[in-house]
Amino acid sequence: MEQITSLVQIKGIRDGLLATFSDAPWEDQRMALLAQIDDRPSFFQGARLAMDIGSQILKVNDLVDLRDHLSERSVILWAVVSESPTTEQTAQLLGLATRISRPRPEEQRQFADTITDDTALFVNKTLRSGTRIEFPGHIVVVGDVNPGAEIVAEGNVIVWGRVRGMIHAGSKGDRSAFICALDLSANQLRIANEASAMLKPQIDPKPEIASINSEGRLQAELWHTG
Amino acid sequence: MTAQVITVTSGKGGVGKTTAVANLATALAADGKKVVCIDGDIGLRNLDVVMGLENRIVYDIVDVIEGRCKLKQAMIRDKHYPEMYLIPAAQTRDKNAVSPSDMVRICNDLRPDADFVIIDSPAGIERGFRNAIAAADRVLVVTNPEVSAVRDADRVVGILEAEEKGSPALILNRLNQALVRNNDMLSAEDVLDLLGIQLIGIVPEDESVIISSNRGAPVVNDPKSRAGQAFRNIAKRIQGQDVPFMDLDLQSGLWGAIQKFAGRK
Ligand SMILES: Nc1ncnc2c1ncn2[C@@H]1O[C@H](COP(=O)(O)OP(=O)(O)OP(=O)(O)O)[C@@H](O)[C@H]1O
Ligand SMILES: [Mg+2]
Numbered sequence: 001m002e003q004i005t006s007l008v009q010i011k012g013i014r015d016g017l018l019a020t021f022s023d024a025p026w027e028d029q030r031m032a033l034l035a036q037i038d039d040r041p042s043f044f045q046g047a048r049l050a051m052d053i054g055s056q057i058l059k060v061n062d063l064v065d066l067r068d069h070l071s072e073r074s075v076i077l078w079a080v081v082s083e084s085p086t087t088e089q090t091a092q093l094l095g096l097a098t099r100i101s102r103p104r105p106e107e108q109r110q111f112a113d114t115i116t117d118d119t120a121l122f123v124n125k126t127l128r129s130g131t132r133i134e135f136p137g138h139i140v141v142v143g144d145v146n147p148g149a150e151i152v153a154e155g156n157v158i159v160w161g162r163v164r165g166m167i168h169a170g171s172k173g174d175r176s177a178f179i180c181a182l183d184l185s186a187n188q189l190r191i192a193n194e195a196s197a198m199l200k201p202q203i204d205p206k207p208e209i210a211s212i213n214s215e216g217r218l219q220a221e222l223w224h225t226g
Numbered sequence: 227m228t229a230q231v232i233t234v235t236s237g238k239g240g241v242g243k244t245t246a247v248a249n250l251a252t253a254l255a256a257d258g259k260k261v262v263c264i265d266g267d268i269g270l271r272n273l274d275v276v277m278g279l280e281n282r283i284v285y286d287i288v289d290v291i292e293g294r295c296k297l298k299q300a301m302i303r304d305k306h307y308p309e310m311y312l313i314p315a316a317q318t319r320d321k322n323a324v325s326p327s328d329m330v331r332i333c334n335d336l337r338p339d340a341d342f343v344i345i346d347s348p349a350g351i352e353r354g355f356r357n358a359i360a361a362a363d364r365v366l367v368v369t370n371p372e373v374s375a376v377r378d379a380d381r382v383v384g385i386l387e388a389e390e391k392g393s394p395a396l397i398l399n400r401l402n403q404a405l406v407r408n409n410d411m412l413s414a415e416d417v418l419d420l421l422g423i424q425l426i427g428i429v430p431e432d433e434s435v436i437i438s439s440n441r442g443a444p445v446v447n448d449p450k451s452r453a454g455q456a457f458r459n460i461a462k463r464i465q466g467q468d469v470p471f472m473d474l475d476l477q478s479g480l481w482g483a484i485q486k487f488a489g490r491k
Contacts, residue, residue: 060390068356068360071325071353072325072327074322093384093387094385094388095381095385125387128380128381128384129377129381130380130381130385147377148377148380148381
C-alpha cells in the first residue's frame with residue numbers, strides 16, 4: 001500500500017489540492033490516487049483537485065473515466081497540467097483548466113529562448129466555445145475558431161477556416177508573428193502586445209493575413225497569391 | 227425491444243429542454259411507441275408539472291438509486307398514453323445523489339422493455355449534465371436564436387464531441403420569423419452556420435406552448451398549434467422518417483445549410 005500510494009503525491013496549493021503523477025503506468029497511478037482518497041474520504045470530500053500528470057499521454061476516455069470516479073467521491077477535478085500537447089488538448093476539450101497558479105520561474109523566459117525550432121501544433125477540427133489551446137510554437141487549425149474559443153501561440157497562427165474567436169500570436173512578445181485565415185472576422189486578434197479592434201464580418205470573405213505594420217499597429221490585409 | 231436513449235440538453239437554461247422532452251415523448255407515444263421519460267434535473271424537477279403528473283409522484287429516481295423502491299415503482303404511467311412513463315427527479319436532493327454510472331444502470335434496466343428513453347437534462351455543463359448524457363445513444367441540443375444560447379450550445383457540442391458521444395442534432399426553438407425578417411433575431415441559417423451540426427427541427431415561438439405547459443398537457447396534442455406540428459415532425463424524424471421541414475418562410479440559404487450538415491456524422 002505504502003508503495004502504491006507514493007506513486008502519486010498530493011499536497012495543498014492555493015486553489016485546492018494538487019496531485020503530482022510520476023512516470024509509472026497510468027492505470028497504477030489512477031488506482032493509487034483513488035486509493036488515497038478512499039483512505040481519507042472526509043479529508044477529500046468536496047475538494048478541488050488539480051493534477052500534474054507530467055508527460056503521460058491521456059485520451060479523452062482516460063480523463064472522463066477518472067473525472068467520473070473522482071466526482072463519485074465528491075472530488076472536483078478542475079485542472080490538468082501536462083507536458084504533453086495531446087493530453088493538454090484533451091483536458092482543454094473537456095473544459096478543464098491547463099494552467100494553475102504556482103510559482104514557475106521559467107515563466108519569465110525570454111521569447112528568444114522558447115522557440116528554438118519551428119514546431120507547430122496541428123488541430124484538425126473546429127474549436128468551439130470554451131476551448132482554449134495554448135502552444136509554445138505555431139498553431140495550425142483546419143476548421144473554424146468559434147466565438148468563445150481562444151488560441152494562444154508563441155509563434156504564428158494559421159486557420160484554414162473562419163475565425164470568430166480570440167487569437168493571440170507571438171504571445172511571448174514576438175512582433176514578427178502573423179495570423180492568417182480564410183475568413184478573419186475575429187472578435188479579437190492580438191499579436192505580441194498589440195490588439196486589433198473587432199473586425200467586421202464580411203459577406204464575401206477572402207483570405208487575410210494580420211501582422212504588425214511599419215507604424216507598429218496590428219493590421220489585416222488581403223492575402224495576395226503570386 | 228432495445229430502447230434508444232435520447233438526452234435533451236442545451237448548456238443555457240430556459241431554452242426549452244423540458245418542453246421538448248414532454249412534447250417529443252408524447253408525440254412518440256401517440257405514434258404507438260413505448261416511452262420512458264427521466265427527469266434528470268435533480269432538485270429542480272418540473273417535467274412532472276409540464277406532463278401533468280405531479281400529483282401522482284410517490285417515488286423518484288433517487289429512491290431507486292438508494293434502494294428504497296424498485297424501478298417499476300418509480301415509473302409513473304401517463305394519464306392518456308398507457309405506454310408512456312415518467313421517472314421523476316427528486317426535489318429535495320441535489321445532483322450529487324446521482325452518478326453517471328447510476329444513469330447507465332437505470333437506462334440499461336429500461337432498455338429491454340421500451341422503444342425510447344428520453345432524458346431531460348439540467349442547464350449547465352456540470353455533474354447533472356454529465357449524469358444526463360452518460361447513457362445517451364443520441365443527444366439533442368436545444369437552443370434559441372440568441373447569441374448567448376448559441377454560444378452555450380456550441381460549448382456543449384464541443385464537450386459531446388470530446389467525450390466521443392458523436393455529433394448531436396439540433397432543435398432550434400422559439401424562432402420568430404417576423405423578428406428574423408427585421409434582422410432583430412439570428413436566423414436559422416446563422417445558427418446552423420455556426421454550430422455546424424445536423425438540424426432535426428425548428429420550433430416556432432408559439433404562445434400555445436406556455437398555455438399548454440401550464441395546463442400540464444403538452445402542445446403536441448393541439449392539432450392547430452404550429453409548435454405542436456414542429457414537435458410531431460421531430461418525433462417522426464427521431465423514428466427515422468424523412469419529414470420535410472415546415473414552411474417557416476425559409477430563406478434561400480437555409481436549405482443549403484440543412485443539406486450541408488445533414489450528411490455529417
Ligand atoms: N416554442 C416556444 N414558444 C413559446 N414559449 C416556449 C417555447 N418553448 C418553450 N417555451 C417556454 O419557455 C419557458 C422555458 O421552457 P423550459 O422549461 O422547457 O426550458 P428548460 O430548458 O427546460 O429550462 P431549465 O433550463 O430551467 O430546465 C417555459 O415557460 C416554456 O413554456
Ligand atoms: Mg427544464
